[in-house]
Amino acid sequence: MITLTVNNKKINVDVDPDTPLLWVLREHLDLMGVKYGCGVAQCGACVVHLNGEAVRSCVTKISRAANQQVVTIEGLSEEGDHPVQKAWVELDVVQCGYCQAGQIMSAAVLLKENKNPTDADIDAAMAGNICRCGTYVRVRQAIKRAAEIQRNAK
Amino acid sequence: MANQKNTASPRRSFIKTSVLAGGGLMLNFTWLSSLAETSADGPIPTSWVELGGFIRITPENIIKILNPNPDFGQNVMTSLPMIVAEELDADWKKVVVEMAPHSTKLGPQFSGGSNSVRMYWKPLREAGATARYMLMQAAAQAWGVDVSEITTNASMLYHKKSGRSATYGSFATKAASLPVPKNVKLKDVNDFKIVGNSQLNVEGKKIVTGTPLFGMDYKHEGMLIAMIEHPPAFGMKLKSYDATEALKMPGIKTVFDLTLYPDGLEQAGFDTRTFNELLVVVGKSTWEVMQARKKLKIVWTPEGDRKDTMGGRGGKTVVVVPGALETTSKQFEKMKERAMQPAKLLRKDGDPESAFKNAAQIIERTYTAPFLAHNCMEPINFFAHVTADKALLVGPLQAPGWAIPIVSKVLKMPADKIEVQMTRMGGGFGRRAYAHYLAEAALISQKANAPIKLVYTREDDMTYGIYRPMYTATYRAALDANKNLIGFHVKGGGIPEHPIHADRFPAGAIDNYLAEGWEIPTNITIGAYRAPRSNFNAAAEQSFLDELAEVMGKDPIDFRLELLKRAKEKPVGKNNDYDAARYAGVLELLKVKSGWGKPENKKYFRGVAAYFCHNSYAAHVIDIAKKNGEPYVERVTSTVDCGIVINPDAATNMVQGAVVDGIGNAFYSGLTHIDGAGQQANFNKYRIIRIHEAPKKIDVFFVDNDIDPTGLGEPPFPPVIPAVANALYKLEGKRRYMQPFGVKLLNS
Missing domain, CATH: 3.10.20.30 (Beta-grasp domain)
Incomplete structure (x- = not known):
């Protein structure tokens, strides 16, 4: 056990x-x-x-x-309202959606450690998450938007 | 029925009962429904009134729209219901969307060929308009006024003169009892309120909260997990096995061998079988079955030539599948040799032989590409529960209409006893149009006498594939002394099919034109892969046009526009399958939007390409810069003409995805074999593009017109690859002829 x-x-x-x-x-x-x-x-x-x-x-x-x-x-959140989840919905990141939980969980850790990540920071942190639909441009945008939501919440 | 746990939204579990006015569909698989936007705060639906095949309305005025086609990321779960809601004049915020099960009443339900919106555009508009009219009739009768005086807005009925109003829900039952009117007038496209305005993905919230939606997430009481051990190489089959140790492993229920198709079974086009004799392990959990597979002692043996019996309109034909164990490097050599031999004539205009004989200069180039594996993020899987007299199959599937006949054949069960439900798919790209895995799941359930979910590992998925073929094409152009293009010749071939679309541009633009094709058979199974044939054809042809433009001293966009002008004003030959004006339209828009020729873009190595396929037109400018010494596509400008765009932001997302997919395939992807064995079995060997390799920016522009919608999932994909090739040439000063451009596939 x-x-x-x-x-x-x-x-x-x-x-x-x-x-x-x-x-x-x-x-x-x-x-x-x-x-x-x-x-x-x-x-x-x-x-x-x-x-x-x-x-x-x-x-x-x-x-x-x-x-x-x-x-x-x-x-990750009570109501599906973690800043990353909010940003993901707002920017309609997903296509098929299968990889997205993994993307979001990686992004949430990045944002905990880096409140204002650059493109290079995002690329480094997210390079381990494959999206076969190719939503990467929106993943970057959504992480920046999530950082903004996170900052504004404080 | 589905035994799915509902944890995220209590709403789904309420949608259970159904008052069916017209009989027909039962709406009891609750776990697939989705509420659009904010309606989660609305009243709880208790009963649904059916208005046509696609629409259900509750007394509380909640409207449910059934989405006929399974969603694999093309967002039809949102876009198809938007079409219904538009004509119904529904309040989109109070619309519930639900995935329909397979039903012969709902049309082909096929997601593929960039056809979903195109195929359902008219039927769904009619469904919405008809239901709206019936609601108006019901109100008119109740209020004693003429139906022409009734207006609608956002799920409400109005009679302005008397100041009366009512919800759709209050008249739904009455409307459902009326005879169904014919030829109801559709809206003017200029009056659209929902279509053409971006709506969020109706499943977006569910996806970001991890709600079970995919086939892999499906659960059923008593369900066991099944996995298949397939031959390690194409051309091999099972000789014998010893499962003693595997059966001792924890959780393992049974191990057996299985023949997929009996001898002589008539196969339809999408009944492709990769391996016919399979070894099956069934157990309680995925991990336990994975472990037991390692304990199997299996002897494989060369299969030799095999016969496939193909059905079709022309009657049965028997095809011999060669038994040789194939090696990629040798296949490339074979293609080179075969390319020198005569080929099948596909199209001829004018007198190309004389044009080449009289040419002052001949340009000849050969382009080649490897097999590609689909690699959907969600590996192949399907649930099956087969009992003596019926079968339930649930999972990710693009083409239920093609799957049921083959399942019926292998089970020897009438098609009407087979129920298929489509879940959300973690990618498709053509792979899930092939139904062998449903047949496998059904046979396994039958033999194991249990509900089972068949699951492929990533390695299974990659090595038990139905791949994009290997292709090559030699392009030749004849120029006169003034560098005018006087002849054009394409000779394309492949293993096991050629890539040529003979009636496609630049056919129609050149007086003397010749297209030929040849094929080399193989036992490596191939099939549809995002924009079949076009995905290579575009890469080769649009690279060649760039090379030609350079030799002729012309701007690559202007050169294409000149050819298109000719094709429009004085087309050569017949059956040209593209509209030259729309084709030119995307290039003209691209020229403006990309700032083509503008000095501020000089810092980039720029490549352009355009293509027509699946009834739509797409063009890209790829801007390459260097990052850490490596070529990097930093920025992309894309233009698309796919007629009316249903959901612009989602459509933009899909074009951006196609661009990323194209860049990834151009640089990294490819599948090779040694003695029939796939050399790339997981993502450590088969490279899929990652975020740091994706552009910083992809700007997408749609041509604004009122043409009925055409395809979008595939058309933007093919021209990405040549645009990359053309930009790479600018950077490197030498042309790359072998895909992928960024990695070495073969060690030799």
């Missing part, structure tokens, strides 16, 4: 400790926002927060998350 906190809820799961966090979230905890894209830490569709850091849950063993804090897209 492994205990961890997911979206502020304490959870016990009975799985092989080598099971990736991704599959525990999706198939044991029904948190479908986190996506499988490659399984080898290449695409970023599976990004979640582990103690506030962006991690690729497809290569993060559940044993590593034991007694730690995990946040998924479902827990």
